[in-house]
Amino acid sequence: MAEAIQLEHTDPNAVALDQIDVSRPELMQSDTHWGYFARLRAEDPVHYCADSFFGPYWSITKFNDIMEIEKDHQTFSSNESITLAERPADFETTNFIAMDPPKHDVQRKTVQGVVAPMNLAKLEGTIRERAQKILDSVPVGETFDWVDHVSIELTTQMLATIFDFPFEDRRKLTYWSDMATSGELAGGPTPEPVRRAALLECLDYFTRLKEQRLQEEPKPDLLSMLAHGKDTQNIPPMEFLGNLILLIVGGNDTTRNSISGGVLALNQNPAEYDKLRNNLSLIPSMVSEIIRYQTPLAYMRRTATKDVEFRGKQIRKGDKLAMWYVSGNRDGEAIENPDSFIIDRKTPRHHLSFGFGVHRCMGNRLAEMQLRVLWEEIMQRFRMIEVVGDVERVQSSFVRGYAHMPVRVHPH
Template sequence: MATLATDTNATPGTDPLDVSRGELYRDDTWHEPFRRLREEAPVYYCKDSLFGPYWSVSTYKPLMEVESLPDVYSSERGGMTIADWQEGDVRMPMFIAMDRPKHTAQRRTIAPAFTPSEMVRMTENIRTRTSEILDSLPTGETFDWVDTVSIELTTQMLAILFDFPWEDRRKLTFWSDWAGDIEIATNPEKKQERLMHLYECAAYFRNLWDSKIDKEPTPDLISMMIHSDAMKEMDDMEFLGNLILLIVGGNDTTRNSMTAYAYGLDQFPEERAKLEADPGLIQNATQELIRWQTPLSHMRRTATQDTELAGQQIREGDKVVMWYVSANRDESVFPNADRIIVDRENARRHLAFGHGIHRCVGARLAELQISVLLEEMAKRRLRVNVQGEPVRTMGCFVRGYRKLPVELSRY
């Protein structure tokens, strides 16, 4: 097993290459340990962490190998995140944490909501709502981009996808934040509080479900589940698990990439100038911003058999953690990977949505929402000027922002 001696600033007694430590992401200090892993031990065994022992997969090629072998590296056997199930935990099955064939059947139920034709159908609505928000923003006055733009746009989209009562849409953000915080796995009191909030989520959605039973199909996710053989008979916990998956997936990926647009281009003004001069770069810039941000830092698999990965012996039952946040900074694939380059030739090769059978089912919608935001900003010749450092989330799963003070100006 690859083991390394280091002299970084980790707390004494901890492995400095344990990249599951939440403070690395809160403080934006994750770059150096991952750089060392990519250079010296792309598949590295961390013997001790808050989440137990695990293998770190930090470079592009071996991560793709894990994603491409779902029968060797199971999503279902240990769950989809680095946090293990604990004795007494309430299990909430969801299709991203299932193996074939059940995963395939449930994914097919949801997939029609995200087809190219559905993206065409939704584009005008997304553009209208984006325009309304942008037209309401002040110029030359500081406000929080995260709450005013990123959260509001993504929460509105979730409410439409679920046919969720508009006046209660911020409940979706609240539930998403609680569900996506895997650090809670190490805090029994917080785990109970989270469970209470998620039960409230389940009860609310069960009422929505009941209101649609025996009704004609409609193009929302609840109706699609009701009218499918694969999902119409879910028990309460499976129903809740899939809701959490769709809420977190639809909320965190898009919202944090929208904030990366505001924050990241301010860090690279020459790239912002390229984009302002040539709006034709927006589609490519959208992919580059998603790569640079990588809103979900990792996914986890569990080995179903003894195998070898990049020269390391993986044993049946081992926890294998794929660090998308690191693979998307792999210099062998993305030169100058720490920079945003809006015309990067291979930006679409990023792994922020995963790869293979578990690739994010809503990727097209996330791309559409972000690109429309960039297009509408360009139409108004609006520029985001960051007024202070962001407040980042603490945790190794959702890599995001809580606050970002900005001002708008025109160019």
């Protein structure tokens, strides 16, 4: 690990271009990845890394190039995997985001109803009630962990609701989500046997719940939709598990890291915090800016289905490409002042955090609504949520997340 620590503090401009490997998890864990991406955008926006923990791969780092690849799923397929890590042959989970049309479309359609506008409108009251309860329970005048007490708790409660999952067991969802994204094969700290055991526990628990749902009338929750949907009710167990993990991580991990990331961004930009206090109508645009600035999932992978030339580079059939949303969201050619956190941008939803094209995030409106409602409730109670110690980030190059964030709240 000594070598990694040393690398992470290297000046990005001192490293030979062909030696840059932005997939190293310690770069994001130490928040030192920005300079490497800035250099790739400027000097080699379609960059080949010949040797990494994940094997050779291409980095796509500019906004419009990422959009181009997202649009062409015939040439750049999701089928192999959405992360740079290969799926182990003896434990292969697949899901609809790691599929191409037409199979992707029918499975996605089965569960899409849970975030239909009518269901979202019903959910808003529940989210508000829960946010109020959580915020009213924070220890005023004491230091506490914002990640655990607020970010995880709110998103886990919400996830339990949309799955109609036993509420008293809801932290299992958090645990399974963390296990799914922190495996050592993906550059995380969790040993593979521990990850597998956790995911099999998840499969076992949900299989029992699914059997119960099949005895009941169809309801508008995610699990009932999967159980009764004609295109998903008979999928093999590992595909069922893959879709569960996709929905659990998508419904929890990304939103919770934006909830934490927003608090940090406002602390680092006090003038924006003042702007917010003086004008609460900025909350919706601030939410979009938080999601851009945080970029909770750093990249998505595609695999070339044939030899292709892209921006003058020869990409071979079978090559892996990482579309680095975290870099595209800081591309000055697509976004004005991209490194600045500006809560009243003219076009705040112009970002890549939700992806683009057929794989655009299904729950994007739910995520925005959770953040909006939470910030409306925060601003009614607290003049400031102050970050009072070192922030600990997770070890991953895929999830840009927070493990701990010590804060104190200051009421009005």
